[in-house]
Amino acid sequence: MNIGVVGCGAISGIYIENLSRSKAVHIRATADLDPARARLAAERCSAQAMSVDALIDSPEIDLVLNLTTPNAHEQVARRAVEAGKHVYNEKPLCIEPKAARSLLALAERKGVRVGCAPDTVLGAGVQTCRQLVADGQIGQVVGGGAFMLCPGHESWHPNPAFYYKQGGGPALDMGPYYVTALVTILGPVTRVRSCATMTRRERTITSEPRRGERITVEVPTHCVGLLEFGSGACVSVTLSFDVHRSRWGDIEIWGTQGSLAVPDPNTFAGPVRLFRAGADDWEEMPLIDAPVHNARGLGVEDMALAIAEGKAHRASGTLALHVLEVLDALTRSGTVEL
Ligand SMILES: NC(=O)c1ccc[n+]([C@@H]2O[C@H](COP(=O)([O-])OP(=O)(O)OC[C@H]3O[C@@H](n4cnc5c(N)ncnc54)[C@H](O)[C@@H]3O)[C@@H](O)[C@H]2O)c1
Known part of the structure; x- marks a missing residue:
């Protein structure tokens, strides 16, 4: 192709x-x-x-x-x-x-x-988590948490203004990794309750070559929500460009028989950690056979092969639309039924 x-x-x-x-x-x-x-x-x-x-x-x-x-x-x-x-x-x-x-x-x-995109969910990290949950390794999923907390992208991206315009913000920029991973592991979301705020109306670029230029912020930069899944699980999500540093990160999923620590969904790799009820500590799980390196483009290849073979492709527009509906709801304070 x-x-x-x-x-x-x-x-x-x-x-x-x-x-x-x-x-x-x-x-x-x-x-x-x-x-x-x-x-x-x-x-x-x-x-x-x-x-x-x-x-x-x-x-x-x-x-x-x-x-x-x-x-x-x-x-x-x-x-x-x-x-x-x-x-x-x-x-x-x-x-x-x-x-x-x-x-x-x-x-x-x-x-x-x-x-x-994102096709990071086709990598070994998230695919291992999907398999572990599907195999019942943590029992029935009760809930979890997903946290993307950073100070924003104006300190490293050479041209960062778009991150603060429509289509940017932590929800639409970083949220796709987190929500696509959650949907891949837990299935579709049925309801979103959220609270979204725009903390500062202006940001200053500190990266080169635009150091010192001001960006007018047009989107919420701190989005907090509760996602209710069709399975009954309820997951809290915070996506923020307003946090200098945090010890919380990535995704945890909690079930009746244990907990699962999902790796950074902006990568393809692990580690994947599982805690079984009654155990003393977390154990690191072996990863399934899927890419662990920065394999961006994997979703494009998968789509090309699927078209040739007449099969469904995995990083699909339908999945991305569902994720966008969830993220859009997270940028509006209130409750949205999907
Ligand atoms: N930079 C990253 O680390 C990163 C990571 C993952 C995903 N993304 C996503 O990739 C996309 C691009 O991000 P980027 O960081 O490469 O941005 P960028 O600003 O570095 O590059 C975007 C390019 O698109 C071009 N462009 C814009 N509108 C166009 C149009 N109508 N027709 C033709 N060209 C057009 C611009 O001239 C620019 O060269 C975004 O959706 C972003 O969310 C970026």
Whole structure:
């Protein structure tokens, strides 16, 4: 399957590195609003740099890998789908669930697939947890906690403004890793209760090259919620760009027979720790046979192979829409039934 990459910024490097080695897909073209970035990316994978329109309309391209900033995810994806191409978006699928639903409906009419990051949940860490829960190793799941607590991305990302605009914030930026992992392990969410706040209206960039520039914040930066799952489990979630440091982190799941410590869902690896009721301590569990390295692009390969074999792909638009509905609810204080 021939791929065209649209959006050649920070995250494109690891996708290009991994997918250049893939036997399932070939990167044929790159495009960016900034042609110099597209050229640089093209050089790294012996592809051709093009304009966005030329790439999407090219008969050579089967699948558009959309690595643009969140504000462009919907527009680029719709354009690709309208041109009859499969599309795989970086997260979030779109800024709003309504737009994501409309994108999936369009793709269905056009007979093309939509995939979406994160594919970290296909890695050994989360897949081992999914298997342990499915095997009843912690009994019936009662609840758990998921915490993504950091001071924000303006200290390291070269161009961090988008993290504070619509489509950014801790919920839509980091939340996809946490909620996709929870849904992968526990199944769908049926109700979200939440409280969301915007702590500061302005942030100052401390990374280079934009050090000292101010960002006007447009989204909540501290989102706290309770997720009720169809299984009956109730999980508390805090996603925040307002915490300097915390000893809480990642995800724990608590069951009638024990507890499970889920590794950082922004990685593919472990460790996975299980505490069995009555034991003295946690035990580190062996990981199932799945990637442990930074395998970003795995979801794209999985989608390409699934299309070829007529099977469902795993990092799907449908899953990403459900996750987006949950995250959208977390950015609005109140209760949302899904
Ligand atoms: N940076 C990370 O560590 C990281 C990690 C995981 C996921 N992501 C996700 O990847 C996506 C991109 O993030 P990034 O950090 O690479 O951002 P970035 O700003 O470094 O790069 C985005 C690129 O997209 C281009 N672009 C924007 N709108 C476009 C359009 N309409 N058409 C063509 N090109 C367009 C920009 O010119 C830019 O080069 C985001 O959705 C982000 O959430 C980023």
